Structures are given as structure tokens and as C-alpha cells.
Amino acid sequence: MKNSQHLKAYVQMHPDNKMAWYLLGKEYYKNGQQGKANYCFNQAGEVYEAFERSKVPADMLREYEDGLLKVEHERHQAGLRKRRLLVALALTLLVFLPSAVPAGTDAGSGAALASLLSEAADASVEPAADKTGAEQVNAPEEPEPGLAFTAMGSDAAASGAAIAQLLRDGARSATAILAMERSGKWLLWKEKLPLAATVVQSGKGRAVYQSYDKAGCRCEPPEAGALQQQAGQWQRQQEQLAVLWSAMLAYRSSEGSLPPSLAALTGAFPGNWLGGTTPLMKEKFASVRNVAAAGAAQQPAADPGGKETASGSGEAAGGNAAAAGSGGQELPFFTGPLTIIVDKQNHRLAVTSGSVIIRNYKVGLGGARTPEGTFTITDKVVNPNGRDNGEFGSRGMQLSDSNYAIHGTDEPESIGKDESLGCIRMSREDVEELFAMVPMGTKVQISKGGLPEELLVPADRYPSEAPGNQTNPNKVYHWLN
Template sequence: MGNSHYLKKYVQMHPDNKMGWYLLGKEYEKNGQHGKANYCFNQAGGVFEAFETSKMPSDIWKEYESKLLQQAEAKDRRVLRARRTLVVLMLMLLALVPSVDAPGRSMVAEEAPVSSKPEGAAPAEESQGGKRQGSVQAVVKNQTIFTAAQEGGFGAGGPQPVPAPFTHPNLLQGRLAVLELKKQGQWLLWNRRLPVGYTIENNGPGSLSYQSYDPKTCNCKLPDGDEMAGEAFAWTGEQEQQALLFSAIQAYKNNTGRYPERLEDLLRPFPGNWMSGTTDGMKEAFQPLLQDAIAGAAGKEPDGGKQNAGGAKAVGPLAKTWGGKPFFKEQLQIVVDKSSHRLAVVSGRVILRNYKVGLGGDRTPEGKYVISDKVMNPNGRADGDFGSRGMQLSGTNYAIHGTNDPSSVGEDESQGCVRMSKADIEELFDLVPMGTPVLISKGGLPDDVLVPKERFHTKREQDQTNPRKTYHWL
């Protein structure tokens, strides 16, 4: 399946290219994946008919395939080179952008050179007071804040680092570590163990150092090694918790017309279990995220938001994130791809999870829904037809639920519901709140399953069973 990677990327970028679909179908057919092959052949339309029913030599389409793959690989190389060049140019521009006075300050750095010295190099001379000559304030060493961006440079996926603010030391103290998100088609892939792509460190008044950790271009090791990797792992976990909490706050507002006053408003027994549980980090983050949601709806900056532009002034649960705000700013959604038997949890263009699911073929409805209720042990059993968790789709008799027939996951054996393995449905139940939008359609999600070893779980404190109802999901 070496060619399928580029062919899949090609048809995602060029969905109207019938020949691309035909070639991808031939790859699937060659590897015994006949269901996927048939889907591609249907997309290929007349091209499939022309090649399969005629006596046209196979070497003609093989030659076309070879040229198409060469073009796709060449484009990938050009894009990677362009991104690296962009990063270098943006950093060079820092040397030309004058520093801006901080409010209430009169001293301005005269220049903003970009230093290429390696991590740990000796700093410039300091005054007896411990501050650099001419600096507005001392740089806080070993303070690392995080964000994530598309691999290869400044890309999409969340609040992105902007070069100009770095020219003033008040806006970036210490070090910014940018974690890299892999791109697949239109999606960016989240991971609990995202690699550090590069760091930008403030070395004084307008002086920055940029260090890449791309193994393709640099055999470099992180200055703090396991310590920074551990901080990055903790940060990605915090972002998942904050994504759930922020989405629950938004869903509660959309449904009730008002914001929750307390975290407990989201943690009531069934049917008020907007969230299945909480964590210590979510308890700490509730008020900051609530204020952020209220301010955002009013088109205002949260209190202290301008001071948090680079994360230097942020405190509390948002202190480790670039911009002083959570990385995921769009409500979590569920996307179900009937053609690939996948269910993804997404925020904007970022896929947090991509599960393998069982469906019902044409019996599974397509359209837009929301999670209207969440129940543990449907019909009083954890080992029944619907497994240990169920989430009903609004206005239907369909649900996303577990199963006592794990072999049906990945097949079209249900009467229309979405089936998941026990581990997957229990993680999904904890990861998304009631009120989560659901889109069911054909196509769009990558084939690769995206599930971390460290499953997302919350601490459950309320009764989420519903013994008063017998569910008859399909």
C-alpha cells in the first residue's frame, strides 16, 4: 500500500479527478480491500468503465499512476521547502521590526536581532541587579509555554505564534515550544505525545533564538530532554480536558439559553449529565473558561487578555498555553464516515480521535444531529446489546453505543446505529458532552485509527443510569 498514501492525499485534494479515484481503487483491490475499492470505482464513474471493459493495455494506466505519484511526491517536497523558507524569512523579519513600548514604559529596545546560537550559549552581559543592560524586565528562564501547529512551520490548527510580538521581552518570557501536528488531507492529527517541532526563546531585549528539532534537517536533542517531553504530555492532556469543559459550557448555553453558574450545573444525575465527570484540572479551569466564553460571545477580550498575548502574564490553568487561552477554541463535534467506518472527534480542522465503528450500511441515516442524552448501562446492563454506554441522536431512534458483539465493529451489521468497542465507547462517553453536534455522511475521514494509549477518563460522581426507560435503539 505504499502508493495509496499519496493517492489518498491526491483524491482528497482533487476529488473531481476520476482517474485518481480509479487508481486508488486498483490499489485497494490489489490488497484485498474490495469494499473500499468499490467505493473508489463508483467515484471514478466513466473512467472505471473505460478501463475495465476495454482492451486498453494495463501499462497505460500504470504509466499514468507513476506520473501522478511523482507529481504528488514532488509537490510534498516543494511544500515542505516552502514552509521552512517561510519560517526563516519570518524570523529574519524580526531583525527589521522595531520593538513597541510596553504600556507605562518609555524604554524601547533599539534592535531585535534573531540569534542562531544553540541552546545553553552564554547570555549577554548582565548588570549587577541581574537584568540585562537596556532591558525592560528580566527574562524568566526555564519558563516554557506551549502551542501546536501544522508540521513544517507556522500552520493552521489553533492560536499560532506571530513573530512581531516577540520583539518585546514583556510578551514572551522564557521559551515557546511549538508541538507539531501531522497533516492528512484536510485534517490535522492530534496526539497526546506530539513532538516538539521547534522552540523560540527570548534572550533579552528584542533578541530571540530559534531552534528546530525536525529530525529530517537536524540531529538535535531537546535541551531539557525528558523534562520538556513530560511537560508537553501534560499540556496535551490539559487541552483535552479544557476542550471538553469549554464544549460543555457552550452546549449548556445553546440548550438552556444561559451559562452554567457552577461546575455542578454540568454534573447532575441523568438526564442533566452534560459531562460524565470531571478532573482536578477541569475544576480549576471552569471559571477562566466560563469568563472566556462569555467575553467571546460579547465580542470582548477577557479580563487581562491583552496582557496574556504571549502567555507571559497568564496565571492558573491557562498559564502554559500560548496566548493565555485554551488551544481548542471550537466546540467539539462528532463526524461519522460511512464509507470508511470511522467516527472522529474534531475541533475545527483538528482530529482528536478517530475510532473504528460498526454501522448499518444504508440503514444508518445521514445528516446532522446532536447528542440528546447520555446513559450508562442502557436497560440496566453493561453486557447487553447496547454495551455499557449509549448516546442518543436527537429526534431519532438511533444512538452511538457499545455492543456485546465486538466482531461487528467495522462491519454493516446494525439496524442503523453506530456500534463501538467497549474501550472506545467508554472513552467517547467521557470525552464529549451532551449537546455535541454529530454529522453522518460518506467520505471525509482518514482511514488511520487515532487512539492514544492513555485513554481519556473523568471521575464520575453522579448517577447516569436510566432505569425508568427501556431503550429500543436500532
């Protein structure tokens, strides 16, 4: 551990020395501190890549490390000699200049001062924390007040760069990081995402990092039950805010201004931008609108998997990791508009935001009869056949000015097959949830390939009850079922 302390002090004095960062990372790795090691390896950059992939003799590394340690040790000893000289001068002043003691100070004050100076001289200098200000210790089981949540790719959540990104983004004093699995270019927003770590900012710009990955940190993490329960609630809230945020963006794109009230998004057909509302939407409408009005970014600042942030989300991902908009208003996690992607090859339909898949459903298609390209959801209709058990099921969403739609079906056995005349068929439960989640104006991209086969459908569904004013008795739909 002493080598680690000296190397830490050295990289603080020479932050551009990538070899020193690499050697410090090796020390952390040897001591089982994987999170700190990852951060140092990120700082080492190409040096890490070169030395890990080549067969560099261990003697060469040891010789270079010994040189760095010798330089730092000499600097450290010089500092101690200087402080001891100051102590000697202070003691001399105490002996020969008694009148310099302030009035009202007792006789023990001089001894106390000498004692403090002596302690300062003899104590070893503790190097400051890593550049992130993060050190891993056992955190308390209960979260601190004002706890915030964010989510990142599981490959990013344990890295030092992720912590640095959180601190740069102005995260709250306590942040819990949830881990999303990666599937190709996508991150998966699964139900009950596991808790990866917490970062609690302490005084003097430092932060305490606690890993909850027992295998990754080689530690015994605290019990995460209470935090996991809060995390699940946060996930459900972020889905609702994503729907509200996306509806606001779609309304502004169409009408030229933000909706003046929640009622403007929930009118009778054809003004039903949203399929329904929740108590949270009513509570947060004003604050979310204020963020949008203040010009908050509509697109994610970085990949939640951390590709643009050297493994950090932070999944500012489809979303923004615990970031704040103007005036301290907090952005929803998903700041990218919701988009529907249809994969004809795998018979999948996904709801996405940025690089995150929020839902991934199994659908029925029409093979070559299903068109490819980019469309927009125009009509959103409840019971498009005038009843909920017709050929188009209980919900229908028309694709631009065409005869194609995403809708339910009275032939559920056709889901996963190419038996439609070109439309996209969904099971009743799936189409009703999709109808509730995606607003009018949502983009739909249809192509071959691109989505994982793994279904992403939670047991606890998004609220999908639709008001009765979203039917269209004045039109008979002739979609190509």
C-alpha cells in the first residue's frame, strides 16, 4: 500500500505521466481495488493498451517504478526536513520570545503549539484522492437525504471515469448507479436494474465510492434491499417522465410551441397526443415544461455506456445522468425523444431513447409486404374497428399517410410470423402498453436487423388505460391488416 501512496503523490505532481498512471493502476489491481485500477488505466490511455498487449519484461516495469518511487521518496523526505526545520524555529521562538504569547493564553499554549507542529512534521503526508476525488470505503446502508439515481452500462458503472463524469455533471451529494446490460450497440432498460454502486460526495471535493458488485470489487457490499426498492420506483417514474417529455417535444414540433397544460396533450381524438396520464405527470408537468422552455438539451450528451465519456452515462444515455437543467430544474433521465424501431428479420418492435432499449416486443409482420423506411405515428385510435375484438384489435397507430399501421389482432397466433398484409401486429397487452407510452408524432423506423432477440417486457406494465374519447366514429380504417 505504501507504493500506492507514493505513486498517487507522484501522479498528482505529474498528471501527464501516463506510465505513472499505468503503474499506479497495477498497484491498485494487485491490492484488489478494481474500481481505482480501472480509473488509472483509463488515464494511462495508449500506455495501458501497449503494455497489456505486449510482452514487456517485468524487470523493466520494476526498474521504471523504482525510479518513480525514488524521486517521490526524495521529494517526501525533503518536505519532512523542511517541516522539521520550521518546528525547530518555532520552538526557538517560544523559548526566546515569551512576550509574543498573546494575552490571556495559559502556560500550556506554547506546549500545545509545539505539539501540533511536531505532529505535523512527523506525520506521513497522505496523498490526495484520485483525480475523481473517489475512494472506495464501506458506505452506510441507508442512503443519505437527497439521493439521486442514474443508470449506466454495466461495463461503465464501476469505472473511475464514470465517477468523474457524474461529478462534472453536477450530480447530487449522493447518487446511486444502476447497471444496464449491453447487447451490441444497445443498452437494455430491464425491470429491476441491479445496483452497481453509490457515490457520496464528502467535504473538500472528495467522494466516497461504494461498489455493490461483490465479484467486481472483491468486497462484501452492504445490504442493498432498501436501495433496490427505491431504484425500482425511480425506474417506473423515469418511464412516465420519458413519455411526458417525448409528448412535449412532439407537440412543440407540430404546433410550434410547448403545450400550455397537460390537458392540451390529452384531448379527444384527434388531439390525443398521450394515451393517458398518471399522477406523476400531473405533479411534474410544470417543472418538466420549465426545463423544456429553458432550452434544455433534447438529445443525450453522452452514451450511457460511456463510449464518449471513457466509460462514464454515464448513460447520460438515452438519458442524462442526474443532470440539471436551467434554474436547477432536474432533467428526466431520458432526454432523447422516444422512437419505435421495427426489425423485420427478428420480428421485434422496440421503444428506444438514444442508445437505450426501454421495451422490446415480439410482433407479427408481412415479410416483403411490410414497407421499410421512416414513418410517423399520426392517428392514435382506440377500438379502430368500433370494438375491441375486431381485426385491428383494441388499439391502432397509423404510420404517416399510408394504409399501414401498428395495431392489435384477432389472430394472436400470427405474432412472430409473416402473415399480415403489411401491417405490424401485436398482442393485446403489448399494443395497449405501446399505445400508452408513445405519443402522436413518434418516429417509426422499419428495417431488417438491428434489434436483439431478447424480449424486454416487464411484469409490472406501464399504465395503459385509455379514456373513452379516443375512438374515431367518423372514419372506417382500411389498413392492410
